[in-house]
Amino acid sequence: MSTKDLLLQKIESRTARVGVIGMGYVGLPLAVEFAKAGFHVIGYDISDRVVKLINGGRSHIADVPASAVAALVKEGKLEATTDAARLSEVDAVSIAVPTPLAKTRDPDMSYVLAATQTVARTARPGQVICLESTTYPGTTRETLLPAMEARGLVVGRDVFLAFSPERVDPGNLVYSTKNTPKVVGGITADCGEVASALYGACIDRVVLVSSPEAAELTKLLENTFRSVNIALVNEMAIVCDKLGVDVWEVIDAAATKPFGFMRFTPGPGIGGHCIPLDPHYLAWKMRTLNYKTRFIDLAGEINSEMPAFVVDKVADALNDERKSVNGSRVLVIGVAYKRDIDDIRESPALDVIRLLEDRGADVAYHDPFVRSFQEESIRHESVPLTNDELDRSDAVVIVTDHTNIDYQMLVDRAPLVIDTRNATARTSPGRARIVSLSSSNSPAMVESMAPVAAGKGVA
Ligand SMILES: NC(=O)c1ccc[n+]([C@@H]2O[C@H](COP(=O)([O-])OP(=O)(O)OC[C@H]3O[C@@H](n4cnc5c(N)ncnc54)[C@H](O)[C@@H]3O)[C@@H](O)[C@H]2O)c1
Numbered sequence: 013m014s015t016k017d018l019l020l021q022k023i024e025s026r027t028a029r030v031g032v033i034g035m036g037y038v039g040l041p042l043a044v045e046f047a048k049a050g051f052h053v054i055g056y057d058i059s060d061r062v063v064k065l066i067n068g069g070r071s072h073i074a075d076v077p078a079s080a081v082a083a084l085v086k087e088g089k090l091e092a093t094t095d096a097a098r099l100s101e102v103d104a105v106s107i108a109v110p111t112p113l114a115k116t117r118d119p120d121m122s123y124v125l126a127a128t129q130t131v132a133r134t135a136r137p138g139q140v141i142c143l144e145s146t147t148y149p150g151t152t153r154e155t156l157l158p159a160m161e162a163r164g165l166v167v168g169r170d171v172f173l174a175f176s177p178e179r180v181d182p183g184n185l186v187y188s189t190k191n192t193p194k195v196v197g198g199i200t201a202d203c204g205e206v207a208s209a210l211y212g213a214c215i216d217r218v219v220l221v222s223s224p225e226a227a228e229l230t231k232l233l234e235n236t237f238r239s240v241n242i243a244l245v246n247e248m249a250i251v252c253d254k255l256g257v258d259v260w261e262v263i264d265a266a267a268t269k270p271f272g273f274m275r276f277t278p279g280p281g282i283g284g285h286c287i288p289l290d291p292h293y294l295a296w297k298m299r300t301l302n303y304k305t306r307f308i309d310l311a312g313e314i315n316s317e318m319p320a321f322v323v324d325k326v327a328d329a330l331n332d333e334r335k336s337v338n339g340s341r342v343l344v345i346g347v348a349y350k351r352d353i354d355d356i357r358e359s360p361a362l363d364v365i366r367l368l369e370d371r372g373a374d375v376a377y378h379d380p381f382v383r384s385f386q387e388e389s390i391r392h393e394s395v396p397l398t399n400d401e402l403d404r405s406d407a408v409v410i411v412t413d414h415t416n417i418d419y420q421m422l423v424d425r426a427p428l429v430i431d432t433r434n435a436t437a438r439t440s441p442g443r444a445r446i447v448s449l450s451s452s453n454s455p456a457m458v459e460s461m462a463p464v465a466a467g468k469g470v471a
Pocket of ligand 1: 033034035036037038039056057058059062108109110111123126127130144145146147178179180181182285286
């Protein structure tokens, strides 16, 4: 039997052992899905803390219930290790290590390169190896392929190599690792076939593309699409602010069009490990080919200017109250980069807090998901959301619209609320003056636009 057929048989019978490198936001949910599908999974991570947590039946990832980890560990289906040599035991390896940006905004490939060396050291005939980390097109072929060849392994015959981007959306209650279609692109047709069989064993739908480059670029298109469209609505918020039009009303009206429009919402900027970073991997790659990706650069520029736009809104709103930012007590609501998650990586809230503090504000924050965080050696701790806290605030800035915040309480007790997410839309009027991301309080403009609105409606 050929190496490929033997491996396919092991996958089919679930006797294949699976290794996952990097047990973070992507790796742990994936490892759990493989284990639930019946494979024995070994999670390899350089973090002792992460390995101890998993082996202790606990979960450090909010979307993965500790009960699921505990049950799989107890059953003997899932284990974690810091011992890279154990990867020689596995038949399949998925690599899910970080791909951040360097200070220069160029890709920081150090984690992928380290993981590649680890895999290469333990690689043996009969393994399928899949890179999942988001990266520039060409990475799998330029990095992993030569590492395998240097070990004397023929890719497509002895080992099978593919790229398969992770699409996990933390906090999404509908789409998880299991029911989000998985794109796979192999170095050879056999590589694609084996990798598809592996993922097909635990994920509802696999979409096979013709090459790793197509799979790598698919992920970058998805995240660039989001970055560009978020930038477009962020710019629309600025446009609406200048025109005195309510951007939320405009978006709601545009979204009534049943075709050709997709709803995106503006906000204080973008965060997380993906949208602010991934498009720069493509921009970097294209710079090496003497091509400038203008959409990516412009979207990055607009999105990264949003925290300053928000802070200007706070300053103007305080000014209306005859107050300065300097010396004002500002309570920031939500520091996670998006609703109902605990991840603060690249969160625009960190920029908003820093910019307010630079202007002399006394900033506190409340986030039910983020009890504390450290930024440039300064430790911040979430304050309880109490009437006293709201009474002593000069302004409250809603940066992240977590669902378990009592927005009515904010509106009832705080004197001033700057709402960057339209979170107060369903509250009744209270004490607070509410300032939206785009203000619609320019009487002249509203008046001049009234006949148009009356005549044409919103269709
Ligand atoms: N977080 C997301 O929502 C998301 C979504 C889709 C894709 N991705 C991509 O997936 C990849 C992983 O992201 P993440 O959010 O899971 O990162 P993460 O920081 O949550 O987890 C990465 C893990 O890898 C470990 N690690 C680092 N170097 C290692 C090495 N050499 N060997 C073994 N373990 C190592 C770290 O200790 C950590 O536990 C990135 O490329 C990211 O862009 C992330």
